[in-house]
Amino acid sequence: MSKETQKVKKQDKDISLNDMDSLEFSEWYGEILETAKIYDLRYPIKGCGVYLPYGFKIRRYSFEILRDLLDSTNHDETLFPMLIPETLLAKEGEHIKGFEDEVFWVTHGGKNELDVRLALRPTSETAIYHMMKQWLKVHTDLPFKLYQTVNTFRYETKHTRPLIRLREIMTFNEAHTAHSTKEECEAQVKEGMYVYSSFFESLAIPVLISKRPEWDKFPGAEYTTAYDTIYPDGKTMQIGTVHNLGQHFAKTFDLEFETAEGEKDYVYQSCYGISDRVIASIIAIHGDKNGLVIPPKVAPIQIAMVPLLFKGKEEIVLEKSNELYDKLKKFARIELDTRDIRPGRKFNDWELKGVPLRIELGPRDLENDKVMIFRRDTNEKFDVAIADLTAEYLVDLMETVTSDMAKKAYDAFLGHIEILNIEGIDNESLVETIKEALNNRKVVLIPFDEKLYNEEFEEQIGASILGECEFEGTKYISIAKTY
Amino acid sequence: MSKETQKVKKQDKDISLNDMDSLEFSEWYGEILETAKIYDLRYPIKGCGVYLPYGFKIRRYSFEILRDLLDSTNHDETLFPMLIPETLLAKEGEHIKGFEDEVFWVTHGGKNELDVRLALRPTSETAIYHMMKQWLKVHTDLPFKLYQTVNTFRYETKHTRPLIRLREIMTFNEAHTAHSTKEECEAQVKEGMYVYSSFFESLAIPVLISKRPEWDKFPGAEYTTAYDTIYPDGKTMQIGTVHNLGQHFAKTFDLEFETAEGEKDYVYQSCYGISDRVIASIIAIHGDKNGLVIPPKVAPIQIAMVPLLFKGKEEIVLEKSNELYDKLKKFARIELDTRDIRPGRKFNDWELKGVPLRIELGPRDLENDKVMIFRRDTNEKFDVAIADLTAEYLVDLMETVTSDMAKKAYDAFLGHIEILNIEGIDNESLVETIKEALNNRKVVLIPFDEKLYNEEFEEQIGASILGECEFEGTKYISIAKTY
Numbered sequence: 001m002s003k004e005t006q007k008v009k010k011q012d013k014d015i016s017l018n019d020m021d022s023l024e025f026s027e028w029y030g031e032i033l034e035t036a037k038i039y040d041l042r043y044p045i046k047g048c049g050v051y052l053p054y055g056f057k058i059r060r061y062s063f064e065i066l067r068d069l070l071d072s073t074n075h076d077e078t079l080f081p082m083l084i085p086e087t088l089l090a091k092e093g094e095h096i097k098g099f100e101d102e103v104f105w106v107t108h109g110g111k112n113e114l115d116v117r118l119a120l121r122p123t124s125e126t127a128i129y130h131m132m133k134q135w136l137k138v139h140t141d142l143p144f145k146l147y148q149t150v151n152t153f154r155y156e157t158k159h160t161r162p163l164i165r166l167r168e169i170m171t172f173n174e175a176h177t178a179h180s181t182k183e184e185c186e187a188q189v190k191e192g193m194y195v196y197s198s199f200f201e202s203l204a205i206p207v208l209i210s211k212r213p214e215w216d217k218f219p220g221a222e223y224t225t226a227y228d229t230i231y232p233d234g235k236t237m238q239i240g241t242v243h244n245l246g247q248h249f250a251k252t253f254d255l256e257f258e259t260a261e262g263e264k265d266y267v268y269q270s271c272y273g274i275s276d277r278v279i280a281s282i283i284a285i286h287g288d289k290n291g292l293v294i295p296p297k298v299a300p301i302q303i304a305m306v307p308l309l310f311k312g313k314e315e316i317v318l319e320k321s322n323e324l325y326d327k328l329k330k331f332a333r334i335e336l337d338t339r340d341i342r343p344g345r346k347f348n349d350w351e352l353k354g355v356p357l358r359i360e361l362g363p364r365d366l367e368n369d370k371v372m373i374f375r376r377d378t379n380e381k382f383d384v385a386i387a388d389l390t391a392e393y394l395v396d397l398m399e400t401v402t403s404d405m406a407k408k409a410y411d412a413f414l415g416h417i418e419i420l421n422i423e424g425i426d427n428e429s430l431v432e433t434i435k436e437a438l439n440n441r442k443v444v445l446i447p448f449d450e451k452l453y454n455e456e457f458e459e460q461i462g463a464s465i466l467g468e469c470e471f472e473g474t475k476y477i478s479i480a481k482t483y
Numbered sequence: 484m485s486k487e488t489q490k491v492k493k494q495d496k497d498i499s500l501n502d503m504d505s506l507e508f509s510e511w512y513g514e515i516l517e518t519a520k521i522y523d524l525r526y527p528i529k530g531c532g533v534y535l536p537y538g539f540k541i542r543r544y545s546f547e548i549l550r551d552l553l554d555s556t557n558h559d560e561t562l563f564p565m566l567i568p569e570t571l572l573a574k575e576g577e578h579i580k581g582f583e584d585e586v587f588w589v590t591h592g593g594k595n596e597l598d599v600r601l602a603l604r605p606t607s608e609t610a611i612y613h614m615m616k617q618w619l620k621v622h623t624d625l626p627f628k629l630y631q632t633v634n635t636f637r638y639e640t641k642h643t644r645p646l647i648r649l650r651e652i653m654t655f656n657e658a659h660t661a662h663s664t665k666e667e668c669e670a671q672v673k674e675g676m677y678v679y680s681s682f683f684e685s686l687a688i689p690v691l692i693s694k695r696p697e698w699d700k701f702p703g704a705e706y707t708t709a710y711d712t713i714y715p716d717g718k719t720m721q722i723g724t725v726h727n728l729g730q731h732f733a734k735t736f737d738l739e740f741e742t743a744e745g746e747k748d749y750v751y752q753s754c755y756g757i758s759d760r761v762i763a764s765i766i767a768i769h770g771d772k773n774g775l776v777i778p779p780k781v782a783p784i785q786i787a788m789v790p791l792l793f794k795g796k797e798e799i800v801l802e803k804s805n806e807l808y809d810k811l812k813k814f815a816r817i818e819l820d821t822r823d824i825r826p827g828r829k830f831n832d833w834e835l836k837g838v839p840l841r842i843e844l845g846p847r848d849l850e851n852d853k854v855m856i857f858r859r860d861t862n863e864k865f866d867v868a869i870a871d872l873t874a875e876y877l878v879d880l881m882e883t884v885t886s887d888m889a890k891k892a893y894d895a896f897l898g899h900i901e902i903l904n905i906e907g908i909d910n911e912s913l914v915e916t917i918k919e920a921l922n923n924r925k926v927v928l929i930p931f932d933e934k935l936y937n938e939e940f941e942e943q944i945g946a947s948i949l950g951e952c953e954f955e956g957t958k959y960i961s962i963a964k965t966y
Contacts, residue, residue, distance in 0.1 A: 042614070042617050043563075043564055043610075043613075043614065044570075044571060045566055045601065048564035049564065050561060050564070050614055051561055051563075052561060053559035053560060053561055053629070056559075056560050056561050057560070060560070076536035076539075077543070078534055078535060078536055078539050079534035079539055079542075080533050080534075081526055081532070081533070081653075082565075082634055083528055083531060083650075083651060085527055085528060087527075100594075101593040101594065102593055103592075103593060104589050104591070104601075105589060105590065105591040106587045106588060106589050106590075107589075107590045107591065108587070108590065109585075109586075109587050109588075109638030110583065110585055110586060110638045111583075112638075117591075118528065118587075120603075130527065131523065131526065131533055134523070134525050146536070150634075151633075151634070155592030155595075168564050168565055168566060170564075
């Protein structure tokens with residue numbers, strides 16, 4: 001039995017997803033989206049679906065955290081057009097090459113054929129940098145630190161997956177910055193990474209940070225740093241990327257300015273983005289066989305109150321429940337469940353929906369001025385005196401839940417990482433060892449070796465080189481099967 | 484001099500926009516978008532532009548109010564795809580006829596031609612009602628009360644105007660409801676109207692409510708009720724519509740359900756929407772020749788603090804300013820302006836940006852523990868003891884500003900309304916009188932008369948019949964030049 005299920009009081013069986021292979025996980029994931037009413041994929045266009053109210057709220061609270069982080073680091077929120085003229089998109093050669101097979105094209109307005117085809121933005125560099133040109137004259141105009149949260153589009157020909165590989169990426173939070181010096185731009189890349197690390201931390205999602213190899217960096221970037229998390233089936237999911245663009249786009253878009261010394265220079269740029277995949281990852285990383293487990297900060301309902309309405313005691317239980325509800329709703333997103341169905345079904349519902357805390361109010365407990373609390377993340381049950389249910393208590397408890405969820409997720413994450421000692425091993429055996437580890441649902445780290453850091457080796461192992469990866473103070477090549 | 488400028492202490496000249504004709508207003512409007520950094524229209528697609536950080540914040544705070552109103556009336560937020568297959572969009576005959584000349588079509592994905600053309604949503608009825616079909620079986624599934632805030636698209640061939648007539652409507656908040664009875668649907672229409680009236684009230688925007696004539700209702704609706712406000716040039720701007728759809732779409736989309744009595748019926752539906760035009764209207768209705776005047780609730784900066792740094796007194800003034808800033812920033816969105824430019828330029832900047840309150844901190848006043856407050860809406864200046872600058876004081880003052888802005892706007896609104904007595908007047912004279920009033924920048928109300936309520940009469944007057952309009956207890960036909 002794995003470490004994280006030893007605490008379980010209610011159930012003996014392991015309900016974690018860690019024993020699942022890709023097919024089983026995929027089935028679990030598809031089913032939970034439907035039963036927990038997160039996202040409906042029955043829309044009549046491949047790779048396009050609907051955020052249902054419950055899923056939308058998780059999205060809303062999650063991206064509000066990101067917005068707060070970006071605002072508090074002086075990023076300015078903006079909104080740029082969704083359509084990009086072909087002439088503009090094609091301006092940056094490498095960039096368009098990276099996207100041209102995936103762009104949706106608008107060719108007609110009403111019955112008229114358009115003079116210039118319009119792309120549905122696959123990403124917004126070209127739109128934003130064209131406008132930056134209008135705003136830039138001298139160094140005092142800088143820095144620009146902008147972001148937006150928008151829908152973007154990719155004509156995916158591969159198998160699509162809800163919230164993971166979409167044709168309409170409904171949520172793309174992209175930041176774009178411009179600076180007068182290379183050093184300032186480097187510092188900005190670090191700030192972007194700080195923002196993302198903080199964001200994933202508040203969602204209790206563990207990440208592996210890899211500098212992507214040259215052949216897998218963002219089209220048009222100097223270098224790309226990526227955040228990957230590990231799904232229960234051992235495959236990695238890229239959930240955030242930070243790019244140092246150098247002066248590459250600046251030269252294409254003529255982002256020239258007058259320096260403090262009166263000379264001409266091009267700006268140095270960075271950009272970074274996070275998508276719906278973070279929502280998919282909240283589901284995949286924390287969920288178990290009973291359903292979702294949502295971190296309290298982004299839970300649409302943080303506490304579900306279930307009155308146990310035994311015959312003859314209904315009135316007093318309901319009265320006390322309403323009283324407590326009125327008190328607690330000021331501190332938390334709370335729902336009082338008075339549906340006319342048996343408690344067991346209510347318990348299952350709220351567990352399926354991943355509500356972090358459940359308060360059960362039975363007549364016996366209430367007589368003793370107590371209630372029972374159930375923690376979704378650990379399946380623990382314990383009683384608490386009603387007088388102790390203060391704002392502080394609940395805030396503390398939810399913080400404990402978050403940090404315990406982070407620990408549990410990190411344990412599972414570590415369980416998926418295999419560090420290989422490659423000293424003295426020949427190439428053939430190395431390839432076999434790596435393949436075997438990958439098949440055992442591991443992400444493999446091998447000590448960094450220039451000779452192995454190439455596409456040929458990647459092809460041999462039949463998986464992805466995530467990149468150069470610092471892990472516990474050592475530099476590795478990170479290798480994984482990826483989504 | 485008009486009533487609303489009599490209070491002005493600082494300036495004698497009338498700075499309101501009420502004397503402007505359409506051309507002058509249009510120039511003022513275009514200029515303010517640029518100088519106050521609201522929206523940049525230099526994007527290389529007609530009718531598409533960029534929300535700049537300051538404009539974005541006004542949008543954000545405004546639509547947060549609408550979101551709160553919708554949430555608190557139990558509307559569920561969702562997100563539907565932007566692309567709609569042609570087959571789905573064309574399902575409702577009247578509806579597609581109303582939009583087909585205005586739809587942008589995606590025909591290609593990468594290098595492939597698509598089998599079915601995809602529309603950029605001009606509005607979302609067809610996408611949403613197709614999905615409602617998947618969710619509906621019995622009456623207990625109802626009601627559905629959904630909303631989303633999304634970008635929509637219209638291939639406008641007419642003259643486009645920033646935030647008013649766009650090809651990409653960047654912000655469209657649309658609600659869609661379904662009910663088991665006609666009565667419940669009627670009640671929902673009223674709730675929608677309550678939400679919109681509350682919304683416009685919190686923005687201090689006066690509105691005329693008209694039931695649109697048959698020939699101008701929403702394609703596919705039973706009837707449409709519209710909110711029009713009146714711009715300084717006397718032309719009306721439609722800023723919100725509420726539609727009762729009856730069972731029209733329900734029959735097309737087969738939204739059939741089992742009633743409580745075990746019979747089959749179609750749902751009754753309503754929908755209502757508000758767009759970026761509300762942002763344009765905040766600007767147009769409250770602005771004056773010195774710039775924007777933003778209602779406190781949605782002002783990106785509610786208070787600008789300007790220390791007056793006379794020689795030798797800089798230190799003490801800055802110290803006191805910082806102290807006050809630290810205290811006030813907990814209650815309000817506040818900016819301490821320490822730029823190295825002269826105070827007069829700062830004053831102009833903050834007036835241009837429409838910041839509701841300015842606090843001037845001069846050494847003399849500070850010695851007496853006072854500051855000077857300037858109200859942007861009235862141009863009044865008065866001193867206040869620092870000790871009196873409490874949270875309550877500021878909240879009260881901002882509420883006074885809002886209600887005074889509402890009064891001022893309503894006075895201007897009334898100044899644009901002309902009620903005509905048509906008794907005994909022949910048709911030709913009536914047409915002439917109406918035309919003259921319209922040319923004098925009036926919106927005309929004539930007592931409701933079935934004989935005049937038709938497209939022929941509309942053509943004679945060369946303006947728009949807004950519809951049936953209850954005003955101060957009487958039923959009129961409302962007539963206006965419209966945007």
